[in-house]
Amino acid sequence: MLPRVMMNYRRHSPAAQRFAERRRREDEAPRLCDQVPELVSLRLEIEERSGHTTGAGPKHIRRVVVDRAPALFLMPCGDPRCADGEHDVTTTVMRALRAHETQFQGSDECMGSVGLSACPRVLHFDATAEYRA
Ligand SMILES: [Zn+2]
Structure with a gap:
């Protein structure tokens, strides 16, 4: 019985619901290749900083699969x-x-909240894109 209870809990957790909601919006969004047919590649270098700390935070690279990606750029708060x-x-x-x-x-x-205060995180991104001539 315990595994089933755990699964239900996970499926209905706020994080799981947010993930499902994001997936639904991505599925419903227009495709990137329809919106910008000349786009060949897109790379995002993403860095999240907290308002309370100075200096660079950890970066991660997101390569967008142009053929399949939705024209929607949502990233969860870190x-x-x-x-x-x-x-x-x-x-x-x-x-x-x-x-x-x-x-x-x-x-x-970030427009979310941590406890009773506003989340101090700010996301920065650097994008590099290539287009067909
Ligand atoms: Zn946040």
């Missing part, structure tokens, strides 16, 4: 204590891709 934290940089990224920019960057403040 703070595991953060409730409802999510970074949505779709508007910034899509505007730059439509303008065929090859190097661009942006940032997004």
